[in-house]
Amino acid sequence: MADVAKHAGVSKSTVSQYLNQRYDYMGEKTKKRIELAIKELDYRPNIIARGLKQKSTMTIGVIVANILHVFSTQVIRAIEDFCNESNYHIIVCNADDDPVKEKRYIEMLRAKQVDGIIAFPTGGNIELYKGLLKDKYPVVFMDRVLSEVQIPTVLLDNEKASLLAVDHLVKNGYEKIGMITPPLSPYVTPRLERTNGYKKGLQKHNIPLNPNYLVNGEIPDIQAKMDQMLTQTDPPEALIALNDLVLFEILKYTKEQQIKIPEDLALIGIDEVSFASFYSPALTTIAQPAFEMGKKAAELLLERIKNKQTDTTSKIYRFEATLIKRESC
Structure with a gap:
């Protein structure tokens, strides 16, 4: 200089x-x-020297659970847009829902002196997050609630999302309604809440829960699980895909088995996908306001960074889902 x-x-x-x-x-x-x-x-x-002098690197870390989800990429884009306007940079890390990877990324981001972290927590590093809170380090959670840690969290009203799906199917004359989900981990909030919403939706319409209609499995096993579900004596006539990756597997299966949608099987996916409107038939989905949610998370984090804010209670910011009616049910 x-x-x-x-x-x-x-x-x-x-x-x-x-x-x-x-x-x-x-x-x-x-x-x-x-x-x-x-x-x-x-x-x-010299960005590093400037950061040491100003005690800020103008950088934040974003740790996503699985970057393959459409929701994750949209949230990242919204965070990046908002941070860019505030002259902040972001470092994106993909934890693959692995607590070991998540821990390594948290430690790496701290070593790089990023000013704060937005995380989709795995649930396997509660003590580490408690340590960050003790150090008054700015953290915001996205998509998942950890009740053991007092950290602000942004997520969908997941139960209502499933209720919307069930209501729409019942309105269209379906009562044999199934749901396919990934494994129900206690820390993956959307899976638990969407499953609960499905059950409450059936109860609301006085439809008995058929345990054979609620199937979960790892993504590579979804098609085999679906085959078991649809070849039983009394199969469901409509399906709800819990997220976009499940939806992809259902669509692959129906294509391979020449199952017609919605004539043979009605379908709703929770999570909007880019091809939903031009897939044949066009897919009815329950959309998350991903960009608004990502922006909110970024706003909360930058506010905590700038104001040295440390909450004693964890506030949860819920966003509303939207039913996008198309041709698949």
Whole structure:
């Protein structure tokens, strides 16, 4: 910076003001001289040194559970958009729902001195998150509630999402309604809440729960599980896919088995997918406001970073799902 100042014939503080875009009392000629000096000297600010001096790297970490989910990528995009407007950068980490990977990423992000973290927590690092809270380190959770840790959380009203799906199917004359889910982990909030919403929806319409209609399994096993479900004596006539990855497997199976939607099997997916409107038939979905949710998480985190905010209670911010009616049911 001293070399740039000397080359431009200005003070170091003037160069600093230029680099931080504080132009209020800076003439155009001065700006041009500094710009030219930076170009001629091929000067690049030392971000690490600046971060040490300002005690901020203007960077946050985002740890997603599974980056293959459409919801995850949309949330990341919303966070990046909001942070970019505030001159923050983001580092994205994919934990694969693995607590060991999640722990490594948290430690790496702390080592890189990022100013805060937005996480889709696995539930396997509760003590580590408690330690972050004790250190007054800014953290916001997305999509999953950890009741043991007092951290603000942004997520969908998942029960209502399933209720919307059941209500729509019943309204269209279906009563034999099944649901296919990934494994029901106690810390993966959406899976538990959407399953509960499905059960409550059936109860609301006085439809008995058939345990053979509620199937869960790892994604590679979904098609085999679905085959068992649909080849039983009294199969369901409509299905709810708990998330987008389950929906993909259902669509693969119905195509391979030449099952017609909705003539042979009605279908609703929870989570909007990019091809839903032009798939044949167009797919009815329950959409999450992913961009609004990502923006809210980023707002909460930057607010905590700037105001050194440490809540003693964890506030949960719920967002409403939307039924998008199309042709699959």
